[in-house]
Amino acid sequence: MQQPRQIQEFVSKIIEIKNETPTVKSFKVELPENADIKFFPGQFFMVSFVNDPEIKTARAYSIASSPLENGYLEIALNKIAAFTAKMFQLKEGDFLKLKGPYGKFYFSDEIKNNLVLIAGGTGITPLMSILRYCAGKGLSNKIQLFYSVKVPEEIIFHNEIKKAKEKNPNFEYFITITRAEEHHEWKGKRGRIDLELLKGQIEKPEEKLYFLCGSKEFVDNVISMLQNLGVKREQVKTDVWG
Ligand SMILES: Cc1cc2nc3c(=O)[nH]c(=O)nc-3n(C[C@H](O)[C@H](O)[C@H](O)COP(=O)(O)OP(=O)(O)OC[C@H]3O[C@@H](n4cnc5c(N)ncnc54)[C@H](O)[C@@H]3O)c2cc1C
Structure with missing residues (x-):
């Protein structure tokens, strides 16, 4: 049985922001060098802003990229309330704090079902x-x-x-x-x-x-x-x- 991945907290640079649809943006964040961040496909990370005076809360975002991709994580979200409105103001080169992975909603290799x-x-x-x-x-x-x-x-x-x-x-x-x-x-x-x-x-x-x-x-x-x-x-x- 594969074990859930170890939870880690790190600050990460946004390397790409894309308009996926008129209302959804995706954000690719760079994983820290030499970091061994592992997750199962389907899991999520808690995302928060770095030293933001207004928004100190974190929000959960599922990872859309595959764990096989080295060096980055991708999330995608639509604008709903204060947190996501702030996310939409971010630029490439800005930083986010991530903590995870979390969640039991995931696929692992031992699952052989269709x-x-x-x-x-x-x-x-x-x-x-x-x-x-x-x-x-x-x-x-x-x-x-x-x-x-x-x-x-x-x-x-x-x-x-x-x-x-x-x-x-x-x-x-x-x-x-x-x-x-x-x-x-x-x-x-x-x-x-x-x-x-x-x-x-x-x-x-x-x-x-x-x-x-x-x-x-x-x-x-x-x-x-x-x-x-x-x-x-x-x-x-x-x-x-x-
Ligand atoms: C495990 C987990 C994974 C998540 N992964 C993603 C993700 O990959 N992408 C993503 O966009 N959101 C995701 N969310 C929702 C995300 O955490 C935020 O709640 C959402 O982005 C809204 O944040 P907000 O602060 O702007 O609004 P909030 O004040 O948090 O929410 C305002 C209202 O919108 C509702 N809501 C939350 N998410 C959505 C949504 N996507 N569409 C419509 N209504 C919504 C909430 O229930 C609430 O009533 C996930 C939530 C959980 C628990």
Whole structure:
């Protein structure tokens, strides 16, 4: 059994800030030289500002990058209240304090089940780490990703996920847009992730391991659909944010 990683606290320079969507930014932070920071894909770090006179609290952010990437961690977030508003003002070269890793919502190599990853909105971040890790290691677990966002321009990491799908026959990607009425050009699936979609796509649901991440309402909803498919609660790992 692989052991949870050791918790460490460190100050880290922001090396890249990217507008992933009109409302989501990603931040790559450099890991301190010679630091041996390890985490499992799916885990999170507590992030805070360095010597900030106004905001002394920390917020949890799941790592979107793979643990196989040396030298940096990536997080992605949308602007909600004071903390995230301040995050959006940061520039490359600024510093953040990180402490972690934390959390039991993670994938590790001993898991041999095929995986079903289900995300709502920014809930894609920990699942992206799992996806990147499994692809990077060439693991044989089949992966299905179901991802729901409000509007097409808010799909985070869309191009990378689409490319992963083209390259890897073991990976399936289902994206659905919940507010598609204003987006007539959208040719993909519309509406929420529903029982019909899950039932139609997940073969042998009782053999899979499920990772669900998003708002409480989203996660609760998906759990009850999975129960409808005969999935046991022990097969479902959840990460709930709001
Ligand atoms: C384990 C864990 C991992 C997390 N990982 C991420 C991540 O990778 N990316 C990310 O954007 N956030 C993530 N969050 C949420 C994050 O910690 C903050 O709560 C969020 O960024 C809002 O911070 P804030 O101070 O601006 O607003 P807050 O004052 O903390 O929150 C204001 C309200 O927004 C709700 N809320 C929190 N997050 C969201 C969200 N993403 N979308 C809509 N409503 C939300 C809260 O429940 C609260 O009611 C994670 C939370 C947890 C517990």
